[in-house]
Amino acid sequence: MSANYILKRIALIFYTLFIVSVLVFGITQILPADAAVMMLGENATQEALEALRQRMGLNDPVWMQYLHWAGGVLQGDFGTSLRTGQPVGPALFSALGTSLTLAGFALIFMLILAMPMGVIAAIRRGKPADLIVGFISYIGVSLPEFVTATLAVMLVADMWGLLPPAGYIPLSQDFWGGLERLILPVVVVSVMMIAHVSRMVRSELVDVMHTDYIRAARLKGLHPRRVLFRHGLRNALLPTITIVALDVGYLLGGVIVVEEIFSIPGIGRSLMSAIQNRDLPVIQAGVMIMAATYSIVNFAADLMYAWLDKRIQYD
Known part of the structure; x- marks a missing residue:
């Protein structure tokens, strides 16, 4: 590059x-x-x-x-909030850090589940494992966040009492307590992403495993696992990177409902409050911060493309 x-x-x-x-x-x-x-x-x-x-x-x-x-x-001066009279920048960057913490854990959780699910569905195409993964994916895509979040609070928190229903504690203040309160929102946010990414990995890996270079690798006597992970999955991940990059934008702007239900002081909730109160400096700064974050993530996705596929040359 x-x-x-x-x-x-x-x-x-x-x-x-x-x-x-x-x-x-x-x-x-x-x-x-x-x-x-x-x-x-x-x-x-x-x-x-x-x-x-x-x-x-x-x-x-x-x-x-x-x-x-x-x-x-x-110069880093985003103005003063019309509602609180405080500088906008520090408050929004703190909220962005909270949202990025939620997004980071959600991405890790999504990749841990979605990648194996997609691979298993691809190598077991047409078999029960593939059908189960497909069914789970369709359910995940069909359920909006407010439904998933409400069910999670009702069942896991209220009925079973396994986790706190809401609230946020910074990890720097109490790591385990903060992590406990992040579990439910992380799972809720990850559901739709798991559905998207697992289906994408499955679809791309099925196509890649029927290409000529994969057949050549098999004829050379390479171990099936090496063919799958070294040659197949690496190339199948390229379109998946695009989906993950787009999901980051969704995580920053689309978790407003989740942040509201679980009382998480993230940037989405801050923007919603600013819109309701017509706090123009906060709205302006929030949109700019989210746009900058999204642009940087897409730039990182392009760099990842080149790292995974050496045939890609950027001039």
Whole structure:
């Protein structure tokens, strides 16, 4: 992989973030919310509101407001929350860390289950094991997160009393206590990803195992296990990487329901609260942070492509 390609991809990331910043800033400008009223309250006098608007630059042209906001973002200043009056950056990065902790454990749990399930379904194609994996996958895709989360809380937490129903403890504060409270949300978030990835691994591995180079490897007398894992699975994983990269975006933005049900102070829950309270700086910063994270993950996926398949050359 050439340094020229890496520089191009980094430039593309910045270009993408620029487009996202323009869109999110423009959309938040048309929302029915007055920052001055949000900060001073509806009982504030017109003089006080006008003075605050002048101090915050709200009377400036939109393009000037954008440049001021974007300049602050480039310096790590995401503004001040209209609801709490506190800096947006530290609170959102803390929430992002919580969401990434949940996402990281969910990805690990998903890979531990989905990869073997996909491999077993592929090598036992048409047999009971394949049918069972397929049935589990279809169930996983069909159940939305709020149904899975509600059932998990009702059965595992309330009825059986095996795990806490909700709450979050940072792992740095109490590792085992925090891990205990992450089990249910991690399982719930992983269900749909396990279904997606296991079916993808199964489908790709079946196709790869019928290619000419796999037949040649078998004719050379290589051990079946080596043919499967060294030559078959490695190439079957390429499309799976794309699915996993897309799932990271889903994890960051699509776990709002899970974070609400299990009372996890992640970035999805923070954004939902900001939207409900029309806290524009939090909305803007949250979308930018999620877009940056998603772009970096997709860049990492491209690097993983090149590492798994040496035939891929990026110029």
